[in-house]
Amino acid sequence: MNIVVLGPGAVGSLWAYKLNLAGHNVSVYSSQNLPNLSLELDEQPALSFVNQSIELLTKADVLLVTVKAWQVEAAIEPLIKHIDERCIVVFMHNGMGAVDTVAPLLDRNPLVLATTTHGAYKPSREKVLHTGHGNTLLGGYNSKGSRCDFLAEVFNHALANCQWTENINLALWNKLAINCAINPLTAIEQCRNGDLAKEHYQEKLNQIIDEVCQVMRAEKVPITREQLEETVTQVIKATAENYSSMHQDVFYQRKTEIDFITGYLLVSAKRHNISAPTNQALYDNIKTIENSWTQS
Incomplete structure (x- = not known):
């Protein structure tokens, strides 16, 4: 071809x-x-x-x-x-x-x-x-x-x-959920994916997963809380030595995909009147980092 x-x-x-x-x-x-x-x-x-x-x-x-x-x-x-x-x-x-x-x-x-x-x-x-x-x-x-x-x-x-x-939407939402959990945190903390397995990050990861799961259910995406947590945990383990794409973008001071990852989630959450404060805080943090480059 x-x-x-x-x-x-x-x-x-x-x-x-x-x-x-x-x-x-x-x-x-x-x-x-x-x-x-x-x-x-x-x-x-x-x-x-x-x-x-x-x-x-x-x-x-x-x-x-x-x-x-x-x-x-x-x-x-x-x-x-x-x-x-x-x-x-x-x-x-x-x-x-x-x-x-x-x-x-x-x-x-x-x-x-x-x-x-x-x-x-x-x-x-x-x-x-x-x-x-x-x-x-x-x-x-x-x-x-x-x-x-x-x-x-x-x-x-x-x-x-x-x-x-035949259901690419399910696959895309699952990937979005993984990215919401891993990308902003690793970018803010400037750490490898595997570092998120540490106890220090578990409470925040659980909050992210809770909010993402609520939105996915509202979007009629078939998922359970347990399935989502297991998927995120597996990806963190499988990519432990990797740096996320958002980590790399922040490290090199490049525009990130936050608007199409966490931002997309937040738009969907608002449409369903779902509160997502943890994801909102991560989104705001990344946007603040991006804005600091242009201001400096």
């Missing part, structure tokens, strides 16, 4: 490299104004990817969008006129709500949502490390996208384990 990866950050670079190895024609679309980008995965040899090619974009069978949630609209809007209506647009990012804004602009295209627990980290522009093996779920956003279940096999062949789900 002809595949363009829009936003070759850590996760985008991982998928670009793996899809290339699987035999697909992969190019990238980066903000870097260079004709080619070189990517090296772990200790494997570097591969060269054509960058910012409008010609390859017009021929794309799949456009994999891996920019940050807050970058989605600005990144894709200038490219829409070059995207063929048969091109499947796959959105893979943390958080929820970003696709709702651009979906009307892509109403002719099959739209697919993806969530992954694979860990990736870029220590340099050309180097990407696969820091944790996980699972990827794909599901349709619109009716055309819902007919693209064959994509799961394509993605699975490149980077297992990938599956198609």
Whole structure:
């Protein structure tokens, strides 16, 4: 297939490299104004990817969008006129709500949502490390996208384990819940994910999970308090040595995805008249940190 990866950050670079190895024609679309980008995965040899090619974009069978949630609209809007209506647009990012804004602009295209627990980290522009093996779920956003279940096999062949789900909303809410629990805390405390297993953080984690669970139930997402706590605990343990994406954003003073993670949760909570003071405090803390960079 002809595949363009829009936003070759850590996760985008991982998928670009793996899809290339699987035999697909992969190019990238980066903000870097260079004709080619070189990517090296772990200790494997570097591969060269054509960058910012409008010609390859017009021929794309799949456009994999891996920019940050807050970058989605600005990144894709200038490219829409070059995207063929048969091109499947796959959105893979943390958080929820970003696709709702651009979906009307892509109403002719099959739209697919993806969530992954694979860990990736870029220590340099050309180097990407696969820091944790996980699972990827794909599901349709619109009716055309819902007919693209064959994509799961394509993605699975490149980077297992990938599956198609008819209820991508459940998967996205579960990922959102995990991100609400891990990302803001690790960003504020500037600690690894595994540090959240310490007794010091248990009360706050329990409060976060309680509030998230209430909102998920109001949103008709089938979940129990016990299931959610177990999932969060497992992810903290499985990614103990990793730094969350929000930790990295705060460390490098980059805009975070807080509006599409905890912010999305808070909007849903308000809609259902649910009080979420712990998540609100975390949200406010991250926004204060972000504002301090611009003021200084």
